[in-house]
Amino acid sequence: MGGNCTPDRLTKPYQRTRILMGTFVTVSIYDRDLGHRQLEKAVVRAFSEIARIDSLMSTYSGVSLVHEINQRAGRGWVRMGPDLIEVMAKSLNISEKTNGAFDVTVAPLMREWDFQSPNLTVPDSGRLSGLLSRVGYRLVGTSGDNIFLKEPGMGIDLGGIAKGYAIDRAVEVLAQEGITSAIVEIGGDLKVLGERGEGEPWRIAIRHPRSQDSIYGTIPLSSGGVASSGDYERYFISGGRRYHHVLDPRTGYPARGCVSVTVLHPSATEADGWATAVFVMGPQIGVRLIEKSPDLEGIIIYQEGDSLKTLVSSGLRGKIKYSPSAK
Numbered sequence: 001m002g003g004n005c006t007p008d009r010l011t012k013p014y015q016r017t018r019i020l021m022g023t024f025v026t027v028s029i030y031d032r033d034l035g036h037r038q039l040e041k042a043v044v045r046a047f048s049e050i051a052r053i054d055s056l057m058s059t060y061s062g063v064s065l066v067h068e069i070n071q072r073a074g075r076g077w078v079r080m081g082p083d084l085i086e087v088m089a090k091s092l093n094i095s096e097k098t099n100g101a102f103d104v105t106v107a108p109l110m111r112e113w114d115f116q117s118p119n120l121t122v123p124d125s126g127r128l129s130g131l132l133s134r135v136g137y138r139l140v141g142t143s144g145d146n147i148f149l150k151e152p153g154m155g156i157d158l159g160g161i162a163k164g165y166a167i168d169r170a171v172e173v174l175a176q177e178g179i180t181s182a183i184v185e186i187g188g189d190l191k192v193l194g195e196r197g198e199g200e201p202w203r204i205a206i207r208h209p210r211s212q213d214s215i216y217g218t219i220p221l222s223s224g225g226v227a228s229s230g231d232y233e234r235y236f237i238s239g240g241r242r243y244h245h246v247l248d249p250r251t252g253y254p255a256r257g258c259v260s261v262t263v264l265h266p267s268a269t270e271a272d273g274w275a276t277a278v279f280v281m282g283p284q285i286g287v288r289l290i291e292k293s294p295d296l297e298g299i300i301i302y303q304e305g306d307s308l309k310t311l312v313s314s315g316l317r318g319k320i321k322y323s324p325s326a327k
Helices: 036-057 065-071 082-097 104-113 126-134 162-176 269-282 283-292
Strands: 005-007 015-022 022-028 142-145 146-149 182-188 188-191 200-206 216-221 223-228 235-236 243-244 260-266 295-306 307-312
Touching: 005 307, 015 036, 015 216, 022 036, 036 065, 036 082, 065 269, 082 104, 082 142, 082 269, 104 182, 142 235, 162 182, 162 188, 162 223, 162 269, 188 269, 200 223, 200 260, 200 307, 216 223, 216 260, 216 295, 223 269, 260 283, 269 283, 269 295, 283 295, 283 307
Parallel strands: none
Antiparallel strands: 005 200, 015 022, 022 182, 142 146, 182 188, 188 223, 200 216, 223 260, 235 243, 260 295, 295 307
16 A cells, blocks of 8 residues: 555556655556556646645745735735635634634744654743644635735645645546546555446555555545545654654644544545644544534544544444454
């Protein structure tokens, strides 16, 4: 497996992989009756679209639109453009529904933890506490296609939703090119276009959160997006405790309670954002919120003592095939 979840492919696709958005991006096309030139054109366009989204939304690029917004925090408005307008609208909607469990203004905290550093340490508690005054979705002002971060030192980090949006856009491009059956995967998050064939759903494998090369189980997917959030992607151990990159914007520390969350939604953008939100909210609150949302399904893995436990939304019960390693 190349990420958090991956399709159980039964036919050999026309497949290309590149590194974009800081991770592996794979486009797999299953149309059997298309020529090589049409397939290659579709794949190139899909990669180009993902690169375009990355150029707008990267936190690490010094020339991205997100960088410009963060540089202007507390000083003035910035014009967003249609892509960022959509992503911010969806982000703020999830923030509102989860009381800030998902919050793209988490950038100051992410900078302080700096999970990209080779020497990871727990930040000073006083420093984290001070940064919380610069974190909060209610500090984001929007007017038409303009955005304003109200406090100096604020910043947005779209790492919890931009991959999903790039996947949605790439799938749209493939459809425009006449592709009817495909999968776009970015860092383990994915979306399927069309059917697998033979009237059967795709089966998506969920990575075992405590065994890197093992599968926890598989879930069926007929259409739409899948995204996972886990404490095993970027983390370090200090004082016998695991510190991972999924931060709770309300405390400044890594969220506790969940080990892994996988969410299904027709939109990969929504799936990406909600996977992070549910992870931060914890197992019990998270599964209740999934049940209240008709377009969401999910599986939550959490630890109880030395054992892993699972909560599954009603729409997936009886459909998950657990691997022996999940027992």
